[in-house]
Amino acid sequence: MSEYLKLKTHIETIRSQNLDELETKVDLGSNFYAKAFVPDTEFLFVNVGFGFHLQMTLNEADEFIDQKVNHMEKLADKYTEEANQIRAKIKMASTLCMVR
Numbered sequence: 001m002s003e004y005l006k007l008k009t010h011i012e013t014i015r016s017q018n019l020d021e022l023e024t025k026v027d028l029g030s031n032f033y034a035k036a037f038v039p040d041t042e043f044l045f046v047n048v049g050f051g052f053h054l055q056m057t058l059n060e061a062d063e064f065i066d067q068k069v070n071h072m073e074k075l076a077d078k079y080t081e082e083a084n085q086i087r088a089k090i091k092m093a094s095t096l097c098m099v100r
Contacts, residue, residue, distance in 0.1 A: 001072045004065045007046070011058050011065075014041050 014022065022038040038044075045053040046061050056064060 001069055003047075004069055004072075008062065008065045011044075011062055014058065 010024075013019070019041050022041050024036050024038065025033040026036045028034055041058070043055050043057060044061055046056050046064060048054050048064070
C-alpha cells in the first residue's frame with residue numbers, strides 16, 4: 001500500500017509543479033536504484049497486480065490508487081477482525097482448559 005501512496009505523492013508533485021518531464025530514480029529491487037528520465041509525464045505505468053502494468057493518465061492513476069488503497073484497507077480490516085475472533089476463541093479455550 002505504501003508504494004501506491006508514494007506514487008500518489010509523486011503525481012501530486014507532478015501536478016503542483018507542472019512538470020512536463022521528470023528525472024527520478026527507480027527501485028530495481030533490494031534498494032538498488034537506477035536513474036530514470038521521463039520525457040513526458042502525461043502518462044505513467046501503474047502496477048495493477050499479478051505482474052501487469054497499465055499505461056494511465058495522471059487522473060486515471062489517481063482514481064485507481066484511491067480505489068486500490070480503499071480495497072486494501074477493507075481487506076486489512078477484514079483480516080484484523082478475523083484475527084481478533086481467533087484470539088478470542090483461543091483465550092476462551094485456554095480459560096476452559098484452566099478451569100478443568
